[in-house]
Amino acid sequence: MTVENKKVVYGTEDLLITLCNSVTRVLNIAMHSKVHYSGMVQRITKVGLKPDIGCFVLFDGGFTGLVVLNFAADTAMEVYEKYMLNMGMPKSELAKSHTSDEVGNIMGELMNQIVGDFTGKVRRELQTNITQNQPKMLVLNKQVMLSVDAPLDRPEMRRVTFYTEKNNIFYLELAIDRTEFIKLHDFDSSDELDPDELMALEQGNQEAAAAPAEAPAADNDDLLRSLGM
16 A cells, blocks of 8 residues: 555644643643534634733644733633642732733743643654744734744645633634645554643743743744744
8 A cells, every 4th residue: 555545544623633732631630620613613814812811822843833822811810820729829819910920921831831742742743853843922902923933835824713611712823834744654642641731741841941931022022023013
């Protein structure tokens, strides 16, 4: 059988589902709460950061793309509060506003865990490797459109709606080069990291090297220019 006749096992929508499952997997564990996503996906022509908090990360390697999570203030505060309470933080010590640096740092930390879970699945299931930059978080009062400064010959863009336990909404947006992965031979992709191990590993990384999720103003300016903003 020629390569052309092999079954296509992964395309853009499959990658999107994998990413969406990473979002729900990480947030369900982090918040001890139920997060789910819509059964419908939107085709979009632009990827952007939207009020009130936008988190984004670029990845490169086996394929190239940009992942964005957009949270309204109420949604961001629900995620932040449930995560911190789950970690044992007294409610009286929690930040009161989504504009707090602490809220931004936590959202960036969770974004890092989500993309880390996704890249691990890519290594196991697609037998390729992608690397990510440090996730960035911006507090916004208006929409900002992004463009990927990367060689996307046939870009595809998608938006998926997510719902929290309190029925607050946030959105995932993905820009990726159109790609297909074709299985050449069978392999074992079952060595998945346990959810508790994932959280413990990420918490250890955060304690060992607490890289801020929100870059200094000058760094943000350089980064946003590289994204075409």
